[in-house]
Amino acid sequence: MANILKGKVVAxxxxxxxxxxxxxLKAEGISPTLGILRVGKNPDDIAYERSILKNCENVxxxxxxxxxxxxITTEELVNKLNILNNDANIHGILIFRPLPKHIDxxxxxxxxxxxKDVDCMNPLNLEKIFEGNTDGFAPCTxxxxxxxxxxxxxxxxxxxxxxxxxxxxxxxxxxxxLLSKNAxxxxxHSRTKNLSKLTNEADIVVTALGRAKFFDEEYFNExxxxxxxxxxxxxxxxxxxDVNTEIVSNIAKNVTPVPxxxxxxxxxxxxxxxxxxxxxxx
Numbered sequence: 001m002a003n004i005l006k007g008k009v010v011a012x013x014x015x016x017x018x019x020x021x022x023x024x025l026k027a028e029g030i031s032p033t034l035g036i037l038r039v040g041k042n043p044d045d046i047a048y049e050r051s052i053l054k055n056c057e058n059v060x061x062x063x064x065x066x067x068x069x070x071x072i073t074t075e076e077l078v079n080k081l082n083i084l085n086n087d088a089n090i091h092g093i094l095i096f097r098p099l100p101k102h103i104d105x106x107x108x109x110x111x112x113x114x115x116k117d118v119d120c121m122n123p124l125n126l127e128k129i130f131e132g133n134t135d136g137f138a139p140c141t142x143x144x145x146x147x148x149x150x151x152x153x154x155x156x157x158x159x160x161x162x163x164x165x166x167x168x169x170x171x172x173x174x175x176x177x178l179l180s181k182n183a184x185x186x187x188x189h190s191r192t193k194n195l196s197k198l199t200n201e202a203d204i205v206v207t208a209l210g211r212a213k214f215f216d217e218e219y220f221n222e223x224x225x226x227x228x229x230x231x232x233x234x235x236x237x238x239x240x241x242d243v244n245t246e247i248v249s250n251i252a253k254n255v256t257p258v259p260x261x262x263x264x265x266x267x268x269x270x271x272x273x274x275x276x277x278x279x280x281x282x
Contacts, residue, residue, distance in 0.1 A: 002249040003152075005227075005256045007144070007264035010151045014268040015059050021275045022060040027256050034063040034118065034274050035090040039103070047098040052094070064090070064181065074104045078111050081210055085113040091281060092118035092274040115280040118273035122136030126168065129176050136280075137273055142174035144265035145206055145227050146181075148256060154204065154225050156181035162199050164188045164242075165208035170229060174206060195219070207242035215243045217251045225254040229262050 003164055021190045022032055034056060038045055049065060058064035070082055077099075084090050094175050099105050114122040120129075125137045134143075149156060161183045165171030175185045183204070188195055190209060199205045199219040205226050207215055212232035220226060230242030241258030256262055 001253045002255045005152050005254050007261045011265045011268040012151050018059040032274050034092045035084045036065045037095045038067050081111050092116050092277040094119050117278050132180055134177050138268040139173050140266045141170050143269045144176050144262045156183045159183045159203040161204040162186045162202040163206045163238050170208045209242045213244040214238050216247050224252040226252050228256050228258050229269045
């Protein structure tokens, strides 16, 4: 049976570190604050917002929500964002994505203050990752995957890693992070030929395909470490990942569960970035 790499213990260790830093900052007269800019009333955004606010409260960070109407223009949203950019009491800014189709998301990404950009939206922060600088802001999901690998002492030096995702949100930045740890990385996607052969020969496989329980035993071997980033609903309407964990846990060496794996670490990473932002702004 595989070792189940649970995210909660990883998240808890990150939160403890945040709490220590928050206490130090408050002793300096700084009250760490995250500004959440939400466009409209998307139920998924609101659910995520609640989770973030709850976690903010748990670690001593102020979470402030700025809701704007869904029909806001790009110009109006830029103006609102610049108010947060210039507010010295707001240390980190989070904007829920995707934005409504009429909004110029590229312009918004370029407008957010890169020093407050806790979700790595600004291209300047993404660029740093591709230059090998992973100390600052990075997209929270790939950074969460890396934190799990680090926490459970999964060897990365010289490891063969396959990342099944090519997006700028997960696959590409995660590949850069793995390369920075001297892993050998292959980026795959839904149209990759002989995908099962590539993943079966890898030491580490990160899946972010968005297909419920797509990966079964043929994709892995007895030494595989499987990091499941996918989130879908199965036939019973229950949350599941890309990996058929019930089957794969009988084959692989290590597997992250869904729910309870990478996703549970992501919010902690986001909040740790508020501390990074404060240090940036000092």
